Amino acid sequence: MPATLDPADPDFARDPYPYYARLRTKGAATRVALANGTHAWLVTGYETARAVLADPRFSNVPLRGAGRPRADSPARRAQACLARHMLNQDAPDHRRLRRLVTRAFTPRRVDALRPRIEELADGLVADVTRQLADGKTADLVDAFAFPLPVLVIADVLGVPEADRTQLREWTYRVGSPADALPPGAVEEAWRELYAYFTELIAAKRRRPGDDLFSALVPGLDEGELVAMAFLLLFAGYETTMNLLASATLLLLTHPDQRAAARDGGPRYWAAVTEETLRFDSPLEGATWRRTTQQVELAGAVLPEQAAVLVVLAAANRDPEHFPEPDSFRPARYLAEGRRPAPHLGFGHGPHICPGARLARLEAAVALPRLFAALPDEVGLAAPADSLPYRPGLLVRGPRHLPVR
Numbered sequence: 001m002p003a004t005l006d007p008a009d010p011d012f013a014r015d016p017y018p019y020y021a022r023l024r025t026k027g028a029a030t031r032v033a034l035a036n037g038t039h040a041w042l043v044t045g046y047e048t049a050r051a052v053l054a055d056p057r058f059s060n061v062p063l064r065g066a067g068r069p070r071a072d073s074p075a076r077r078a079q080a081c082l083a084r085h086m087l088n089q090d091a092p093d094h095r096r097l098r099r100l101v102t103r104a105f106t107p108r109r110v111d112a113l114r115p116r117i118e119e120l121a122d123g124l125v126a127d128v129t130r131q132l133a134d135g136k137t138a139d140l141v142d143a144f145a146f147p148l149p150v151l152v153i154a155d156v157l158g159v160p161e162a163d164r165t166q167l168r169e170w171t172y173r174v175g176s177p178a179d180a181l182p183p184g185a186v187e188e189a190w191r192e193l194y195a196y197f198t199e200l201i202a203a204k205r206r207r208p209g210d211d212l213f214s215a216l217v218p219g220l221d222e223g224e225l226v227a228m229a230f231l232l233l234f235a236g237y238e239t240t241m242n243l244l245a246s247a248t249l250l251l252l253t254h255p256d257q258r259a260a261a262r263d264g265g266p267r268y269w270a271a272v273t274e275e276t277l278r279f280d281s282p283l284e285g286a287t288w289r290r291t292t293q294q295v296e297l298a299g300a301v302l303p304e305q306a307a308v309l310v311v312l313a314a315a316n317r318d319p320e321h322f323p324e325p326d327s328f329r330p331a332r333y334l335a336e337g338r339r340p341a342p343h344l345g346f347g348h349g350p351h352i353c354p355g356a357r358l359a360r361l362e363a364a365v366a367l368p369r370l371f372a373a374l375p376d377e378v379g380l381a382a383p384a385d386s387l388p389y390r391p392g393l394l395v396r397g398p399r400h401l402p403v404r
């Protein structure tokens with residue numbers, strides 16, 4: 001077990017589970033030294049994870065200064081504005097923002113997006129099959145798992161058709177590791193996205209559309225609206241991208257499950273989605289919490305102002321609650337009678353994901369379409385254990401998924 005945890009270590013990013021399993025044997029909440037010189041309490045036990053996510057002594061509000069970018073450049077101003085979003089707030093501010101979002105994201109409104117998601121997925125899958133038919137290698141992250149959720153959020157935000165290529169490009173830049181792009185490109189994308197959202201919101205005030213986001217406009221001030229647009233974009237695309245990419249990878253590496261899903265209909269596909277959310281949780285860790293007082297937790301005593309990371313991916317593999325936790329078995333979500341413990345892929349407590357229905361809908365539409373179109377002989381074009389993963393403790397998924 002390494003003395004310090006380095007979230008940028010590519011081997012850890014690809015397979016953090018053995019580390020979390022060892023950590024769990026030391027206690028459901030354990031103090032860990034991080035490579036950047038700080039310490040954090042990592043929660044890896046299922047029951048303790050649920051308890052923390054529902055306990056108001058663990059605050060979501062970042063410490064003043066800590067982790068908050070200084071507003072000394074347009075790009076940093078954009079990031080500082082984003083930091084005002086609802087995931088960074090506690091009750092009662094959080095409750096007010098949350099109520100507006102749940103009122104806008106009604107099941108009826110989300111379900112009404114289905115035909116549009118089908119159209120988008122069909123277009124992307126057609127591009128993939130065209131690349132393969134031309135004898136090329138297709139990257140199912142760049143060509144499928146990334147664009148679909150971005151284009152769906154563009155619909156949710158009511159971004160005009162003509163601006164979508166640009167939105168996709170900015171999102172790609174802002175979400176990519178800085179070293180993968182020319183110097184300044186990430187900063188510039190932040191600035192442009194910020195200016196764009198400000199403009200979009202002004203336009204919606206003048207003339208509301210029938211998109212979901214327009215329903216939020218009357219209830220929020222200018223800064224809250226920009227923060228909300230950023231939050232919906234990033235909470236909605238990165239996670240769903242990783243869900244689609246991980247589910248695709250799991251099916252490509254489990255031919256028996258690929259065949260069973262293809263023959264099993266919507267119920268089986270729903271089980272694949274749930275098992276992927278458990279087995280390869282797209283949000284590896286919930287957002288950072290901080291203790292507002294000394295707290296006793298699973299036999300440990302956390303001081304006031306301790307940084308706490310609830311590792312959803314680890315809680316979802318707690319053997320106390322999930323038999324054979326390290327096996328990918330969608331059937332556990334099909335079994336009649338005894339239901340498995342609810343996974344924590346969408347979180348728990350007051351911040352539980354309000355976009356879960358939309359994420360499940362995207363997966364239900366897109367995954368069967370992709371696999372119906374991929375000929376049986378198409379498989380990974382690189383060994384699964386060589387694929388690079390996104391670094392960090394918060395989101396997890398493969399960066400590329402080459403197939404041919």
Ligand code: HEM
Nearest residue numbers: 086087235236239240243282286287346347351353355359
């Ligand atoms: C597979 C896809 C998704 C996963 C795994 C996921 C997961 C999560 C989790 C775990 C949280 C709670 C984080 C915490 O407590 O720190 C959360 C919050 C949130 N998610 Fe999602 N999410 C997904 C898709 C979406 C989508 C599609 C949207 C919207 C379009 C969305 C919007 C949000 C928002 C606004 C919050 C903050 C809620 C609050 O603070 O009360 N998510 N999500």
